[in-house]
Amino acid sequence: xxxxxxxxxxxxxxxxxxxxxxxxxxxxxxxxxxxxxxxxxxxxxxxxxxxxxxxxxxxxxxxxxxxxxxxxxxxxxxxxxxxxxxxxxxxxxxxxxxxxxxxxxxxxxxxxxxxxxxxxxxxxxxxxxxxxxxxxxxxxxxxxxxxxxxxxxxxxxxxxxxxxxxxxxxxxxxxxxxxxxxxxxxxxxxxxx
Numbered sequence: 001x002x003x004x005x006x007x008x009x010x011x012x013x014x015x016x017x018x019x020x021x022x023x024x025x026x027x028x029x030x031x032x033x034x035x036x037x038x039x040x041x042x043x044x045x046x047x048x049x050x051x052x053x054x055x056x057x058x059x060x061x062x063x064x065x066x067x068x069x070x071x072x073x074x075x076x077x078x079x080x081x082x083x084x085x086x087x088x089x090x091x092x093x094x095x096x097x098x099x100x101x102x103x104x105x106x107x108x109x110x111x112x113x114x115x116x117x118x119x120x121x122x123x124x125x126x127x128x129x130x131x132x133x134x135x136x137x138x139x140x141x142x143x144x145x146x147x148x149x150x151x152x153x154x155x156x157x158x159x160x161x162x163x164x165x166x167x168x169x170x171x172x173x174x175x176x177x178x179x180x181x182x183x184x185x186x187x188x189x190x191x192x193x
Contacts, residue, residue: 001085004080014055017060017063028187041109059075068097070098113176116153123139132177132181
């Protein structure tokens with residue numbers, strides 16, 4: 001999977017349709033996590049594609065929340081997104097707002113990790129360090145089980161994503177936490193640009 005879209009184009013489009021810092025940081029976070037997964041699952045040559053899909057997965061969410069994943073194809077046309085790129089972006093809304101099923105491993109990783117990055121990010125904000133660097137898996141598992149904590153992050157979607165990947169939930173939690181630890185500095189740097 002390859003794309004002609006540059007990272008600069010992806011970030012520019014993200015910021016064109018998203019003005020709230022939370023949504024921009026979320027896109028950058030998911031992009032960085034997707035790059036980590038590509039690099040660690042044997043898809044190094046596709047890492048740019050994975051990252052840019054992660055960056056733009058919610059491109060339409062802030063301005064068109066009722067049409068999430070339905071407006072994305074139109075917005076992605078502005079930067080000449082290929083069909084497989086559009087499919088990958090939209091597939092993370094499978095069963096929620098669209099019927100575009102994640103088929104590729106990359107799409108399944110996006111589906112599984114999107115909500116989870118939000119949960120991990122919320123857990124990090126509760127820590128004195130405000131960082132994931134000192135977060136342990138057992139602490140994350142505790143937050144995951146607490147339905148009242150970060151209630152907007154669907155545990156059912158996270159579990160469904162783990163099932164799609166045929167991974168135990170603990171593996172998904174651990175890998176995504178490792179990804180966020182590894183990419184935290186880059187995420188902070190890109191978020192202030």
